[in-house]
Amino acid sequence: MADMLHNAICAMSLEEEEPLTLPDRPRFRVIDENERSLLGRLLNPDCQSMAKMIEYLPTAWRVYGRVWGIALSRDRFQFVFQREEDLQTMLQDRPWSYNHWTMMLERWTTNPPEGFLQSMSLWIRIRNIPPIFYTAETMYKLASEVGKVEEINYDPKISQTKEYIRAMITFDVANPVKATRKLNVPSGGTVTIEFEYEKIHRRCFHCLRLTHEKIRCPLLRRGHGNDRRVIHDRFLTYSNAM
Structure with a gap:
């Protein structure tokens, strides 16, 4: 009986469940704090540690103790500010980088437009x-x-x-x-x-995009596979980095 129940649960599709609706009460939502926050995106998360970035930026921005960061996903994050003037300074000085790769910042909005952080x-x-x-x-x-x-x-x-x-x-x-x-x-x-x-x-020195290194360029992988030229470029990259 237990096995049958387990199999039935595993076979259930999430689409069969109605979406969860949270109570319309202030304790279930963050409004005031979000209005003084920035949403961001790491363009190259392979080379940008989310945890280290969240620890480092408040110090680099000189707002340590007046801002805190939240990791939302592998490449998305939020910074909540205590003071509006600090938030405005960060917006005016864009674009920002971490570990030499660009990251995007936009002011939080309840209804992000199409292409937000794009x-x-x-x-x-x-x-x-x-x-x-x-x-x-x-x-x-x-x-x-x-x-x-x-x-x-x-x-x-x-x-x-x-x-x-x-x-x-x-x-x-x-x-x-x-x-x-x-x-x-x-x-x-x-x-x-x-x-x-x-x-x-x-940037990628092959396709000139801001989202990856040349060694991870999808155009090189798709176009050349195991081409010796790609292997040679990777060898030079590692040699120069040593």
């Missing part, structure tokens, strides 16, 4: 633009090659002292961080426009 705002630097193309429209067009443009830091009536143009974009982390783009010039031929990403430290 894209982030960051500054890029656009280099090697020919003088004939120095217009705000050109800067916008070039920045849009990387992401959705939010701001172009360029005024044609003000001296330009840097050898690059800054632009703020919304970047989808599922995409590669494009390093260059060929641009045709009126005199014939092309120039290579270069893109630099501020506060982005590590």
Whole structure:
């Protein structure tokens, strides 16, 4: 009888159960604290220890004792702040990294929009633009090659002292961080426009995505299998790390 009951329980599908509804009472929900919190995502959890990150960041942020972290999953987490000004400072200084790999932070919301923690705002630097193309429209067009443009830091009536143009974009982390783009010039031929990403430290050196190292790149695994070139690259990676 016991075996029959055990088998019947194992055969039950979770879909047969009605979803659990918790009582609509304050003690079952966290509202006030969540309103002063950030939700985050580790982009490369293979190289980012969740436990060590939660212990380290309050000290790095200089808010130790005024914030506490919660591990929600292998790559998702929450930081709850005591003071609103601390939370605002963390948001303004994004993007943040841990162990040299990028992590995403957004303010907590009761109804996260589609694509929540999938894209982030960051500054890029656009280099090697020919003088004939120095217009705000050109800067916008070039920045849009990387992401959705939010701001172009360029005024044609003000001296330009840097050898690059800054632009703020919304970047989808599922995409590669494009390093260059060929641009045709009126005199014939092309120039290579270069893109630099501020506060982005590590990326895959094969597909240029922010979510893994080259040694774990799914494109290399799918495209080359046990190719000797992949093995050679892995050997060099380990040799350089020693």
